[in-house]
Amino acid sequence: xxxxxxxxxxxxxxxxxxxxxxxxxxxxxxxxxxxxxxxxxxxxxxxxxxxxxxxxxxxxxxxxxxxxxxxxxxxxxxxxxxxxxxxxxxxxxxxxxxxxxxxxxxxxxxxxxxxxxxxxxxxxxxxxxxxxxxxxxxxxxxxxxxxxxxxxxxxxxxxxxxxxxxxxxxxxxxxxxxxxxxxxxxxxxxxxxxxxxxxxxxxxxxxxxxxxxxxxxxxxxxxxxxxxxxxxxxxxxxxxxxxxxxxxxxxxxxxxxxxxxxxxxxxxxxxxxxxxxxxxxxxxxxxxxxxxxxxxxxxxxxxxxxxxxxxxxxxxxxxxxxxxxxxxxxxxxxxxxxxxxxxxxxxxxxxxxxxxxxxxxxxxxxxxxxxxxxxxxxxxxxxxxxxxxxxxxxxxxxxxxxxxxxxxxxxxxxxxxxxxxxxxxxxxxxxxxxxxxxxxxxxxxxxxxxxxxxxxxxxxxxxxxxxxxxxxxxxxxxxxxxxxxxxxxxxxxxxxxxxxxxx
Amino acid sequence: xxxxxxxxxxxxxxxxxxxxxxxxxxxxxxxxxxxxxxxxxxxxxxxxxxxxxxxxxxxxxxxxxxxxxxxxxxxxxxxxxxxxxxxxxxxxxxxxxxxxxxxxxxxxxxxxxxxxxxxxxxxxxxxxxxxxxxxxxxxxxxxxxxxxxxxxxxxxxxxxxxxxxxxxxxxxxxxxxxxxxxxxxxxxxxxxxxxxxxxxxxxxxxxxxxxxxxxxxxxxxxxxxxxxxxxxxxxxxxxxxxxxxxxxxxxxxxxxxxxxxxxxxxxxxxxxxxxxxxxxxxxx
Numbered sequence: 085x086x087x088x089x090x091x092x093x094x095x096x097x098x099x100x101x102x103x104x105x106x107x108x109x110x111x112x113x114x115x116x117x118x119x120x121x122x123x124x125x126x127x128x129x130x131x132x133x134x135x136x137x138x139x140x141x142x143x144x145x146x147x148x149x150x151x152x153x154x155x156x157x158x159x160x161x162x163x164x165x166x167x168x169x170x171x172x173x174x175x176x177x178x179x180x181x182x183x184x185x186x187x188x189x190x191x192x193x194x195x196x197x198x199x200x201x202x203x204x205x206x207x208x209x210x211x212x213x214x215x216x217x218x219x220x221x222x223x224x225x226x227x228x229x230x231x232x233x234x235x236x237x238x239x240x241x242x243x244x245x246x247x248x249x250x251x252x253x254x255x256x257x258x259x260x261x262x263x264x265x266x267x268x269x270x271x272x273x274x275x276x277x278x279x280x281x282x283x284x285x286x287x288x289x290x291x292x293x294x295x296x297x298x299x300x301x302x303x304x305x306x307x308x309x310x311x312x313x314x315x316x317x318x319x320x321x322x323x324x325x326x327x328x329x330x331x332x333x334x335x336x337x338x339x340x341x342x343x344x345x346x347x348x349x350x351x352x353x354x355x356x357x358x359x360x361x362x363x364x365x366x367x368x369x370x371x372x373x374x375x376x377x378x379x380x381x382x383x384x385x386x387x388x389x390x391x392x393x394x395x396x397x398x399x400x401x402x403x404x405x406x407x408x409x410x411x412x413x414x415x416x417x418x419x420x421x422x423x424x425x426x427x428x429x430x431x432x433x434x435x436x437x438x439x440x441x442x443x444x445x446x447x448x449x450x451x452x453x454x455x456x457x458x459x460x461x462x463x464x465x466x467x468x469x470x471x472x473x474x475x476x477x478x479x480x481x482x483x484x485x486x487x488x489x490x491x492x493x494x495x496x497x498x499x500x501x502x503x504x505x506x507x508x509x510x511x512x513x514x515x516x517x518x519x520x521x522x523x524x525x526x527x528x529x530x531x532x533x534x535x536x537x538x539x540x541x542x543x544x545x546x547x548x549x550x551x552x553x554x555x556x557x558x559x560x561x562x563x564x565x566x567x568x569x570x571x572x573x574x575x576x577x578x579x580x581x582x583x584x585x586x587x
Numbered sequence: 588x589x590x591x592x593x594x595x596x597x598x599x600x601x602x603x604x605x606x607x608x609x610x611x612x613x614x615x616x617x618x619x620x621x622x623x624x625x626x627x628x629x630x631x632x633x634x635x636x637x638x639x640x641x642x643x644x645x646x647x648x649x650x651x652x653x654x655x656x657x658x659x660x661x662x663x664x665x666x667x668x669x670x671x672x673x674x675x676x677x678x679x680x681x682x683x684x685x686x687x688x689x690x691x692x693x694x695x696x697x698x699x700x701x702x703x704x705x706x707x708x709x710x711x712x713x714x715x716x717x718x719x720x721x722x723x724x725x726x727x728x729x730x731x732x733x734x735x736x737x738x739x740x741x742x743x744x745x746x747x748x749x750x751x752x753x754x755x756x757x758x759x760x761x762x763x764x765x766x767x768x769x770x771x772x773x774x775x776x777x778x779x780x781x782x783x784x785x786x787x788x789x790x791x792x793x794x795x796x797x798x799x800x801x802x803x804x805x806x807x808x809x810x811x812x813x814x815x816x817x818x819x820x821x822x823x824x825x826x827x828x829x830x831x832x833x834x835x836x837x838x839x840x841x842x843x844x845x846x847x848x849x850x851x852x853x854x855x856x857x858x859x860x861x862x863x864x865x866x867x868x869x870x871x
Contacts, residue, residue, distance in 0.1 A: 092827055092831045092832075093832075095827075096824050096828065099820045099823060100820070100824065102820060103817045103820040106808075106813045106814075106816060107813070107814070107817055109808065109813060110810040110813050110814060110857070110860055110861070114808070116808065117808065117809060117861070117863070118861065145808040271806065274805070280803065280804065333651075333712070333713040336713075338712065338713060339715070339716060340651050340713050340714075340716065341716055342716060361716065362716035362719070362801060363716070363717065363719065363720045363800055363801050365800070365803065372803050374801070374803050375716075376802065497803075498802070498803025498804060500799070500803065500804065502805075503799055503805060506795070506805050507796065510792040510796075513788065513792070514785070514789055514792075517784075517785035517788065518785070521781045521782070521784070521785055522782075522785075
């Protein structure tokens, strides 16, 4: 069982599964992302809905089985990394380490055979003795940034060592995968301890959050924990919006800025105060208050009516006498984006694209049927009957000159204690990726065999995770500099498997 | 006169000529065609940069757009993506002198700039508040750079498939000798992807950090995010199959091409699934 779980093949399968179901979730409307669309789908296809709902397909990304696959993958990545060595293509190891010197001598030829299996090789004869040559070659590799490890040294006979550069690459894979798991852990922490709540607040008003939260800072919590106070101190929290500002790009209804002058209170205690706007939230000990949306709910301070040359200011639901006439007029309702649905007045959205106001006229106890006026279309007018059905009416002799709506500010409160962990994981992932893919490991094997007092046969073998072409050029330079370091005058051979001659 | 469009049309003309030169080079051994292609691409790139410069100039006439890149609209995004594709191609070409790659990569630049000119609206609009953030100069730029690299890898993949067919056929044509060996193409495909994959994932993560600063959530499973994740998963699959299973050649190329199909869907298709996070809605 663990064999399957820790196999990379199984992990690729899990990845494919996640990709597949993620794609399904983008095609089938999700309750979390597009609730209206999802509900419309459910009404249109009752039979399918039964089936899909059973598997939680309308909230796929939070269904137990999808989270289960994610968790399984996280566990599997850990298992994979614990059991499997990082892939190490291209390394041809030297024969097994030998313990005594006699064996070494016997196996010298084998070492050379092993060198000849390396992707790149070079051979030349040094004009230095074995001792000097070994020191010079090791020193040179160290200066080139290689970590040198001696394999063996037999005075007067032979010596061999390995130089490695960018060894960290091997750990890149571990680091990146652990980073991935840390990111998943951060997401898990958010889904367990975090919350999101939408709090719409009318300008000048306040609203109590449904969720209670502990407004103390982390250090306060730790201190109080040690002084024997209760672990959590959840309190009701109110969000106040003292002023809401909205600005549009000139000549359009596209908002360029919206901001709330907001206060967060717990009873009488002020927890935080800031003008919050999109991308600039208010932070109260980790709980963040975001400017998410805004809208007109139908409340207004006043509307201005234009009657010929005169203007009349009408507060909401306050009858006002029209001067010089027996009529009284009252504005009782406003719709921000007026539309007609099934013959009745309705709003298409909460932004002020097409505001309309309902007016009632009365003379003494007699009231006329309500009248809808549209601010942007002064020629259009509707009357409303007792059942709320609209019918066109001739353009009246008065127009809506201005509306001063009371807007609500949509404040999203979010608490995500997993975020720093996600960022940590992301950083590990990034560093791991850099090590794994951008830092290429190089290995150079050097075998020196004594051939007289001032002569030493030198064999080089090399491998790199870099592309063949790129490393070939680099190795050529290294071999040439090593040759001059070892005072060789050979017109040496530089070979690549299969052997290629190089001047 | 909108100089952004004028210069982009100029760039398109040069890209088209360069593509033509690249196709001639496929069948004509003369190296002058490939060096002409290289020069034409360079000229196109210069014009494209000028176009982007004018784009920024117009965009910044609205004070609230300063100093953000004009890549929130479909026009800006397409133009920038083609610019990045050509720039990556130019880099690969100047390092590897393959010559042959142009025929498989440059058509993307022609399609990208062409559809920006024909289908997209170059009108400049003010950024919605969610996009007024320095992340707009980082997150989409990084992601589109990775898309551009994946486009180049796709071109290499097509070349590999053609070479594979040539070698298997009884009479390999002129093309067979023009194209680099399968091993070399496979290696190049891999190296481009290995370069672009971390860029893609880092771009996605930066998007998450931006989303956290704008809405308080790192990840929200909107279709764009989800498809970017799917793309990353497919390329991760490709890398693992290569590392661990030693997958090479045709099969590996098919997997990487599936990845590029996901890139295209993330960039374009997603806009038709949902208004969120897209170019058609002005972002947000």
